[in-house]
Each structure stands twice: as structure tokens, then as C-alpha cells.
Amino acid sequence: MEQFIREVSERIQPVHLEAGRAAQLHLDQLTKPPGSLGMLENLAVQLACITGEVKSVIHRKTVIVMAADHGVCAEGVSAFPQEVTQQMLLNMLSGGAAINVLSRQAGADVLCVDIGVKGNMDHPELLNHKIRQGTGNMAREQAMTREQAVQAIVTGMNIAIEAADRGSQLFVTGEMGIGNTTASSAMLCALTGLSPEEVTGRGTGLTDSELKHKAAVIREALALHQPDGQDTIDVLIKVGGLEIAGLVGVILGAASQGCPVVLDGFISAVAAVAAYTMAPQVKGYLIGSHMSAEKGHRLALAKLGIRPLLQLDMRLGEGTGGVMVLHMIDAVSHLMNEMATFSSARVSDSSGNISL
Ligand SMILES: O=C(O)c1ccc[n+]([C@@H]2O[C@H](COP(=O)([O-])O)[C@@H](O)[C@H]2O)c1
Numbered sequence: 001m002e003q004f005i006r007e008v009s010e011r012i013q014p015v016h017l018e019a020g021r022a023a024q025l026h027l028d029q030l031t032k033p034p035g036s037l038g039m040l041e042n043l044a045v046q047l048a049c050i051t052g053e054v055k056s057v058i059h060r061k062t063v064i065v066m067a068a069d070h071g072v073c074a075e076g077v078s079a080f081p082q083e084v085t086q087q088m089l090l091n092m093l094s095g096g097a098a099i100n101v102l103s104r105q106a107g108a109d110v111l112c113v114d115i116g117v118k119g120n121m122d123h124p125e126l127l128n129h130k131i132r133q134g135t136g137n138m139a140r141e142q143a144m145t146r147e148q149a150v151q152a153i154v155t156g157m158n159i160a161i162e163a164a165d166r167g168s169q170l171f172v173t174g175e176m177g178i179g180n181t182t183a184s185s186a187m188l189c190a191l192t193g194l195s196p197e198e199v200t201g202r203g204t205g206l207t208d209s210e211l212k213h214k215a216a217v218i219r220e221a222l223a224l225h226q227p228d229g230q231d232t233i234d235v236l237i238k239v240g241g242l243e244i245a246g247l248v249g250v251i252l253g254a255a256s257q258g259c260p261v262v263l264d265g266f267i268s269a270v271a272a273v274a275a276y277t278m279a280p281q282v283k284g285y286l287i288g289s290h291m292s293a294e295k296g297h298r299l300a301l302a303k304l305g306i307r308p309l310l311q312l313d314m315r316l317g318e319g320t321g322g323v324m325v326l327h328m329i330d331a332v333s334h335l336m337n338e339m340a341t342f343s344s345a346r347v348s349d350s351s352g353n354i355s356l
């Protein structure tokens with residue numbers, strides 16, 4: 001299975017830089033001062049680089065919500081009880097969570113995956129890929145075995161690749177897992193060398209003293225396991241999460257199919273840092289959506305060199321911030337396809353010329 005992960009990673013092609021240059025030339029011919037559409041222009045260029053087309057239209061978009069539980073919840077690191085993971089997953093399957101509402105509005109499909117939720121569920125729409133009943137408590141033991149980490153990545157890869165084969169053209173990373181900001185913070189420390197105090201945030205809403213305790217739990221887990229930051233799988237085994245490993249697979253699998261990957265919040269960004277550590281060529285496919293209120297998100301995005309489009313102070317996860325950017329991706333497609341050029345509309349350019 002590790003061989004499969006390598007093969008999929010090696011299938012990720014460099015993005016089409018010449019299409020990106022052509023997109024910039026087209027943008028500069030449209031009836032607006034050069035650069036005046038700001039970050040929407042960067043988005044248009046990146047979409048051209050990924051799709052190889054100046055005027056791409058993305059019809060089918062899929063949010064993949066990976067759900068799993070975290071043994072480290074026993075240390076009192078979340079404001080919510082662990083059973084909320086399963087309860088919210090059922091809410092998503094019934095269509096009542098924020099991600100369902102926002103995805104319906106944005107015209108995206110939602111795939112819900114149980115990759116390691118504690119408890120057993122049965123729902124016709126659920127993709128049941130449970131690897132184990134939540135992770136081990138990183139404060140005392142490894143989060144998962146090597147086989148489980150590899151299986152989780154392969155699961156994410158296969159789900160993305162199969163959805164792309166069925167016609168999905170773009171993916172949004174989503175997750176649900178009480179305790180997963182602790183695992184994500186620990187992973188980010190291991191992958192970057194940043195300290196727990198720098199990266200750890202309040203997650204679902206910890207108080208000041210609870211936040212200090214959470215950073216101390218992460219510090220102790222890192223001291224106990226000494227994960228190797230060059231080795232993504234080692235980091236996942238020791239302090240990771242099954243849904244985070246699943247998202248690493250989704251990101252690499254989607255990129256291997258030539259699809260853009262819109263990253264949601266902190267957990268998704270850490271999964272992207274982990275994917276990037278395994279396969280740096282994935283970077284061109286990653287689109288930053290929003291800047292979460294979770295403290296470490298800024299640091300994870302900085303590691304990737306990604307500037308997100310939105311700052312909405314969201315910290316929900318599920319893929320919700322990512323889906324907000326789907327509206328912007330649609331807007332960019334319309335601009336590239338429908339705006340008049342200086343010559344077609346007979347508007348003078350900055351030199352006072354009307355080209356024919
Ligand atoms: O996406 C984010 O930036 C984000 C920030 C804080 C919390 N969350 C969500 O809240 C849950 C994790 O929070 P916690 O406090 O239980 O670690 C998990 O289900 C995430 O989807 C998500």
C-alpha cells in the first residue's frame with residue numbers, strides 16, 4: 001500500500017505554467033485597469049495553470065468530509081464531548097449541518113466518510129471506511145499503527161480518484177472530529193519545528209486555562225514520541241488523526257487527477273502541509289479559501305506560501321470556508337468567459353489607443 005501512495009504522488013503533474021501566462025495576457029486585455037481584479041486575477045491564473053485552459057468552467061465540485069475521533073479527548077482538550085463527532089456526522093448525512101446548506105447553495109456534492117469514528121453507524125449515504133474506533137491517546141500511546149496511517153491515506157486517495165473518475169472536477173477538503181485541533185497542532189509542530197504555544201488555539205472554544213493545558217498536553221506528547229518531521233507517516237502514527245491522514249490522501253489523490261483542491265480551515269491546512277512534505281509538487285493544486293480564527297492556521301498557510309481569499313473569522317471546519325470560495329471560483333469563470341476586451345468594446349487603453 002505504501003507503494004500505491006508513492007505511485008499516486010508521482011502521478012501528480014507539474015501545473016501548466018504556459019496556460020497561466022496566457023490567462024494573465026487575457027486578463028490584461030479585459031476592460032479594466034491591469035491587476036484591478038486583485039486576488040481574483042491570481043485565482044484565474046491558478047485555475048488556468050491547473051486545468052490547462054484559460055477559460056475553464058468547473059461544473060462538478062465535491063466536498064469530502066472525513067470524520068474520526070481522537071483518544072486525546074480523554075485529556076480534556078476540547079470544549080465539546082467526543083460523541084459530538086458521530087452526532088454531527090449523522091446531522092450531515094441528514095442534510096442539516098452548515099456544510100450541507102452551504103454546499104447546496106454553491107452547487108457542490110458532499111461525501112461523508114467514517115474513517116475512524118467511535119461508535120457504529122448505519123446510513124445509506126455514509127461511506128464506511130472505519131479503520132479503528134478513534135485514535136489512541138497521544139498523551140500515553142501512539143495515535144495509530146503504520147498500517148492504519150497508510151490505510152487512511154490510501155482510503156482518501158481512492159475516494160478522490162473515484163469521484164474524479166465519476167466526473168468531479170474540483171475538491172473541497174472537509175472534516176469532523178472532536179479533538180482534531182489538538183492532533184493538527186501537534187502535527188504542525190512536528191512538521192515545522194514550531195512550538196505548541198505558538199500553534200495551539202482554542203478549537204471549539206477553550207478558556208485561557210484550558211488552552212494552556214492543551215498546549216502542555218501537546219508538548220508532552222511530542223516529547224514522548226519524538227516524531228520525525230521529515231516523515232509524514234511517522235508524524236501521523238504518533239500524533240495524527242485518521243481524518244487528517246484521510247485528507248492527506250484526498251489532497252494527493254485529487255491532484256493526481258489534475259483537480260484543484262480548495263483547502264478549508266486549520267485541520268485541512270495541516271493535512272496540506274503533511275501532503276506537501278510527502279509530495280511538494282502538490283502545491284500548485286492547492287487553493288487557500290479563508291483564514292480561520294484558529295491560531296495555527298496562519299502558520300500552516302505560511303508554510304505552504306498560500307494567501308487565502310477570505311477572512312471571515314470562521315472556525316467551524318466541515319469544509320464550510322472552502323465552499324464559500326466556490327462562489328468566487330464561479331465568478332472568475334464568468335469574468336474570463338464573458339468580459340469584453342478593450343478591442344471588442346472599443347475602449348481606450350492606458351496609452352489612449354483603441355485597438356482593432
Ligand atoms: O477549520 C477550522 O479552522 C476549525 C477550527 C476550530 C475547530 N474546528 C472544528 O471543531 C472540531 C475540533 O475542535 P476541538 O476543539 O474539538 O479540537 C472539529 O470538528 C473541527 O471541524 C475547525
Ligand SMILES: Cc1cc2nc[nH]c2cc1C
Nearest residue numbers: 080084088204316317318
Ligand atoms: C456542534 C459542532 C459542529 C461542528 N462541525 C465541525 N466541528 C464541530 C464541532 C461542534 C461542537
